[in-house]
Amino acid sequence: MVAPKSPFISPHWPFDIRRLPFYYGWLIWVFSTLGIIASIPGQTMGMAVFTDHLIEALHLSRTQLSMAYLIGTVASSLFLTRAGRWYDQLGGRLTIALASGGLATMILFISVTDSLAVSFGGSAVISFLLITLGYFGVRFFGQGVLTSASINVLLVWFEKRRGLMSSARGVFVSFGFSIAPLALAWLISSGGWHEALWTLAILCLVFAGLAVVFLRDNPQSCGVLVDGHTHEDQVPEANLQPSATLDQARRTPIFWLATLSLGMHSLLGTAVTFHIVSVFAEAGRSQTEAFAYFFPTAVFATTTNLLCGWLSDKRSLKPFMIIMLSGFLAAATGLLNLQHDWGYAALVVGFGIGGGIWSLVSNLVFIRNFGPLHLGEITGLCTSIMVFASAIGPALFSLGFDYFGSYAAAQWACIVAILLLIAFTMLTPQHAPNAMGKPLWQHKVG
Numbered sequence: 001m002v003a004p005k006s007p008f009i010s011p012h013w014p015f016d017i018r019r020l021p022f023y024y025g026w027l028i029w030v031f032s033t034l035g036i037i038a039s040i041p042g043q044t045m046g047m048a049v050f051t052d053h054l055i056e057a058l059h060l061s062r063t064q065l066s067m068a069y070l071i072g073t074v075a076s077s078l079f080l081t082r083a084g085r086w087y088d089q090l091g092g093r094l095t096i097a098l099a100s101g102g103l104a105t106m107i108l109f110i111s112v113t114d115s116l117a118v119s120f121g122g123s124a125v126i127s128f129l130l131i132t133l134g135y136f137g138v139r140f141f142g143q144g145v146l147t148s149a150s151i152n153v154l155l156v157w158f159e160k161r162r163g164l165m166s167s168a169r170g171v172f173v174s175f176g177f178s179i180a181p182l183a184l185a186w187l188i189s190s191g192g193w194h195e196a197l198w199t200l201a202i203l204c205l206v207f208a209g210l211a212v213v214f215l216r217d218n219p220q221s222c223g224v225l226v227d228g229h230t231h232e233d234q235v236p237e238a239n240l241q242p243s244a245t246l247d248q249a250r251r252t253p254i255f256w257l258a259t260l261s262l263g264m265h266s267l268l269g270t271a272v273t274f275h276i277v278s279v280f281a282e283a284g285r286s287q288t289e290a291f292a293y294f295f296p297t298a299v300f301a302t303t304t305n306l307l308c309g310w311l312s313d314k315r316s317l318k319p320f321m322i323i324m325l326s327g328f329l330a331a332a333t334g335l336l337n338l339q340h341d342w343g344y345a346a347l348v349v350g351f352g353i354g355g356g357i358w359s360l361v362s363n364l365v366f367i368r369n370f371g372p373l374h375l376g377e378i379t380g381l382c383t384s385i386m387v388f389a390s391a392i393g394p395a396l397f398s399l400g401f402d403y404f405g406s407y408a409a410a411q412w413a414c415i416v417a418i419l420l421l422i423a424f425t426m427l428t429p430q431h432a433p434n435a436m437g438k439p440l441w442q443h444k445v446g
Helices: 025-038 044-048 051-058 062-077 080-090 092-111 113-119 124-155 162-191 193-214 253-274 276-282 287-292 294-312 318-336 341-370 375-404 408-427
Strands: none
Touching (some): 025 092, 025 124, 025 162, 025 193, 044 124, 051 113, 051 124, 062 375, 080 092, 080 124, 092 113, 092 124, 162 193, 162 341, 253 341, 253 375, 287 294, 294 341, 318 341, 318 408, 341 375, 375 408
């Protein structure tokens, strides 16, 4: 069973992909990559560039703006499981187009929040409510729906090379995310923060239009077979397997193991990014060192992602999960000892390796164990929990610092949580059944 085709757009409009001289999955890979990059305005590092400008324009304190971001993010996470159900019903083509259009609308809304605040009296309460609504919108449509749908739409087009294709996409996504803050800062310096937001909104609208024209939900609805097989070939086994529902999936240990592990990365990674300068200053390190940390981490993440993506297509995911969590443990330990050179190295290598495998696991674990039919709803719940974790991570570190005068308490809490997840992973039997009665850690769907 495979994901249904969209009931609103013919898979053969405006052209029949069967007439093309190449397998269309390669173009889906391009749009999957662009879709994740298009979500940048809804990501933490995308909005962070506008923080100081919004503080000045809305006359809010940094704490007030941070609380607006927290509330908007948490609120958006509550609706992502339902959004995943929309993906299953509408298909990736329409969902990605609508999410990109919704993201553009909310970007435009944020660009006029200062004017709207003045129109409604200009009080801090009005400014806070408006920017909270704006943050809710960009986080829901950007980090939530657009990212998840763009990831999922590729997975049904490849089976034998799914891990490798996901990892190759990760290289370009990592590059796009790494240069985004500099590109956004240049846009702001060139024309102003309002104009920068308008530019982003236009780009999202253009991508929405292109998605409607070029994206397709799955190969079967278009009359082709996964991986580019012809109809004379034997149908790949993955196309013959049933799929689990969300209710079935969340009754299995693998769902919660994967979701909590991926959520831990969101919590710890966002907390470190949000407080990066302060965390490094506590360890006696400069702001330059803090920002320089991202480059070597990205190098380790990209290299790990490519290598493990190639290896994962014929191997169980359990060893990768253990290595990923061990990387997070090394990073958290390094963070706790950041004043030492070995602590800095552990932070870079740990987050690099763990983050590289995180991308791989988030792409593969759900479709392998639960199939494609309800993938949107299943990954929607996971995304909801990850977005929620990304919201409470910075708050957890802030509260720990306020109460104990140091980030150490929050770091120790993360270490304990990671150790429990490692134990959970190692104690989960290699051949325990998944929701479809098949081996839990298999390397193929079904």
